[in-house]
Amino acid sequence: MLVTGDDLLKVANQHSFAIPAFNISDWAMNRGIFEIGEELQSPLLIAIHPDELAHLGDELVLAIRERAHRSSVPVAIHFDHGATIDQMLWAIQSGFTSVMLDGSMLPFDENVDLTRRAVEAAHAVGLSVEGELGTIGKTDSEAEDGADEIIYTKPEEAVKFVEATGVDSLAIAIGTSHGIYPSWMKPELKLDLLRDIKAAVSVPLVLHGGSNNPDAEIGQAAKMGINKINISSDIKVAYHVKMREVLADGSVREPNTIQPPAVEAMKAEAAHKIRLFGSDGKASLY
Numbered sequence: 595m596l597v598t599g600d601d602l603l604k605v606a607n608q609h610s611f612a613i614p615a616f617n618i619s620d621w622a623m624n625r626g627i628f629e630i631g632e633e634l635q636s637p638l639l640i641a642i643h644p645d646e647l648a649h650l651g652d653e654l655v656l657a658i659r660e661r662a663h664r665s666s667v668p669v670a671i672h673f674d675h676g677a678t679i680d681q682m683l684w685a686i687q688s689g690f691t692s693v694m695l696d697g698s699m700l701p702f703d704e705n706v707d708l709t710r711r712a713v714e715a716a717h718a719v720g721l722s723v724e725g726e727l728g729t730i731g732k733t734d735s736e737a738e739d740g741a742d743e744i745i746y747t748k749p750e751e752a753v754k755f756v757e758a759t760g761v762d763s764l765a766i767a768i769g770t771s772h773g774i775y776p777s778w779m780k781p782e783l784k785l786d787l788l789r790d791i792k793a794a795v796s797v798p799l800v801l802h803g804g805s806n807n808p809d810a811e812i813g814q815a816a817k818m819g820i821n822k823i824n825i826s827s828d829i830k831v832a833y834h835v836k837m838r839e840v841l842a843d844g845s846v847r848e849p850n851t852i853q854p855p856a857v858e859a860m861k862a863e864a865a866h867k868i869r870l871f872g873s874d875g876k877a878s879l880y
């Protein structure tokens with residue numbers, strides 16, 4: 595069934611697990627994510643970033659809605675990293691059922707102002723908004739935006755931000771970055787900071803840049819109150835590593851020959867994340 599982001603995350607918050615938000619960039623990936631979510635009976639967020647939406651064409655959102663209506667698990671279609679109110683309204687008009695407005699690179703007061711206006715507009719049509727406070731890093735040129743340096747979310751600012759904006763869920767910076775970490779960089783989550791933020795605010799918490807962090811830390815974060823984890827790089831790496839392998843055979847031509855093995859490799863990675871986040875079998879809670 596097709597649901598809103600709020601419907602999904604409330605239950606995850608009550609039951610202390612995290613729902614994966616998988617960024618998809620083509621229809622084959624989208625099908626694969628639906629299949630693995632259904633196989634493992636996991637609620638799903640299909641995440642699409644503005645750059646991905648420009649690549650896909652917004653007509654495809656209607657097809658994803660159709661697929662979600664027929665799904666055996668609850669699915670929300672999430673607009674990832676909206677930058678402006680106009681962009682967010684475009685997403686809502688296109689059929690998304692969950693939106694993010696990311697003002698995290700702005701000064702605190704401007705972030706509050708932008709997010710509050712986004713919340714007013716989205717609530718008017720029954721949708722919820724994810725905001726972001728603190729800045730996560732960015733580790734490579736292919737990654738979504740992020741700062742060169744992580745600015746950790748402060749619990750007291752998180753309280754102020756949620757109160758002032760009425761935001762429905764909050765992405766926080768506790769040590770992740772967008773992209774794949776270079777070999778010299780050892781990512782580490784501040785789980786004590788997560789504990790403090792969770793104790794201070796009641797809205798569901800979100801982790802971006804969750805690809806490529808140690809499994810044990812990510813699994814622990816999901817148990818400690820992270821309710822949505824964005825996964826983009828890890829599934830795309832799995833997809834394209836396998837695709838390169840298939841393409842090494844210069845005689846292959848048909849997408850229906852080339853894509854299925856790549857989709858299977860992506861599904862295996864997605865299944866690992868679903869289990870790590872404790873989201874498998876949770877569709878029955880809805």
Ligand SMILES: [Zn+2]
Pocket residue numbers: 675738772802803824
């Ligand atoms: Zn992100």
